[in-house]
Amino acid sequence: MSLFREYFYRKAPDRLVEISERVYAFDCCFSNDVMGDDEYKQYLDGIVAQLHYLYPDTSFKVCNFRAEDQQSQISTLLSQYGTSVMDYPNQHESVPLLPLQVISQFLISSESWLGQQNVLLMHCERGCLPLLDFMLSALLLYYKRYHGDQKTLELAYNQAPKELLYLSSALNPQPSQLRYLGYISTRDLGSDWPPPEAPLVLDCLILRGLPHFEGVKDWRPSLRVLGQDHKAPANRSSILLFSTPKTNTIYQQVLS
Structure with a gap:
């Protein structure tokens, strides 16, 4: 077919x-x-x-x-x-x-x-x-x-x-x-193919439809960002670039 x-x-x-x-x-x-x-x-x-x-x-x-x-x-x-x-x-x-x-x-x-x-x-x-x-x-x-x-x-x-x-x-x-x-x-x-790698800036992350747990206090999602180490460009394996803190904090994280 x-x-x-x-x-x-x-x-x-x-x-x-x-x-x-x-x-x-x-x-x-x-x-x-x-x-x-x-x-x-x-x-x-x-x-x-x-x-x-x-x-x-x-x-x-x-x-x-x-x-x-x-x-x-x-x-x-x-x-x-x-x-x-x-x-x-x-x-x-x-x-x-x-x-x-x-x-x-x-x-x-x-x-x-x-x-x-x-x-x-x-x-x-x-x-x-x-x-x-x-x-x-x-x-x-x-x-x-x-x-x-x-x-x-x-x-x-x-x-x-x-x-x-x-x-x-x-x-x-x-x-x-x-x-x-x-x-x-x-x-x-454009002239570049494939496009060159560029840094990613994560300004804001909005999570919708999160589950609600009855009787549970101080529940919050945990975010982990994986990517390549910009300090070792030859190494293509992923490392942990960012993990949300355990306190309520407004943040901006720059990823390379």
């Missing part, structure tokens, strides 16, 4: 979702069904057979989004067909995103790969669907196959049951994802 029917009317190979020309996503990523090992192998075997029939002289590459502590089952199964699988971590700074530099490299390498008339396949492990949806949206905006950051992201999110999206995080990742999609959709308006 096709993900965006306004543009694509061709029938995609069985068990694949057509994203764009020669770009497909595995339909198991958008389903609540859980396959056993043998069923999953048969599933992949059937897809590979179809693709080799439809694209006999074409190379295939799979981009797989998974948790860092998981083994990549699809890499093992597809290695027998000589299909390369690129694994990407599911989260960056606890959000279903990738660093902007990695996103840029993914988009540029995908453009080169597809420019050689190859096929790109997108896959995610259980619980990694929000990142897959984001990367599909990023690819479509980068190629200008679709317009509107929020509309493109919502179309991708609507392909799967909502409860499947909640498996990865109880937090809503879309605000952060939309901010990154904005960098991609407006990349032609």
Whole structure:
């Protein structure tokens, strides 16, 4: 089936979702069904057979989004067909995103790969669907196959049951994802791509809809901000930049 029917009317190979020309996503990523090992192998075997029939002289590459502590089952199964699988971590700074530099490299390498008339396949492990949806949206905006950051992201999110999206995080990742999609959709308006890193100033944080606990006094939320250490730019790991004090204080914190 096709993900965006306004543009694509061709029938995609069985068990694949057509994203764009020669770009497909595995339909198991958008389903609540859980396959056993043998069923999953048969599933992949059937897809590979179809693709080799439809694209006999074409190379295939799979981009797989998974948790860092998981083994990549699809890499093992597809290695027998000589299909390369690129694994990407599911989260960056606890959000279903990738660093902007990695996103840029993914988009540029995908453009080169597809420019050689190859096929790109997108896959995610259980619980990694929000990142897959984001990367599909990023690819479509980068190629200008679709317009509107929020509309493109919502179309991708609507392909799967909502409860499947909640498996990865109880937090809503879309605000952060939309901010990154904005960098991609407006990349032609400036000379810098990806945009350089810049300090972030947190002036005010407004929390709404906080729970009320009967009989509990002096209850207040605790805020922790994680990010990179500006004093050690070569170190890309996160550190604790700020934590709310235990007293009622109005503050302004500058983050680098």
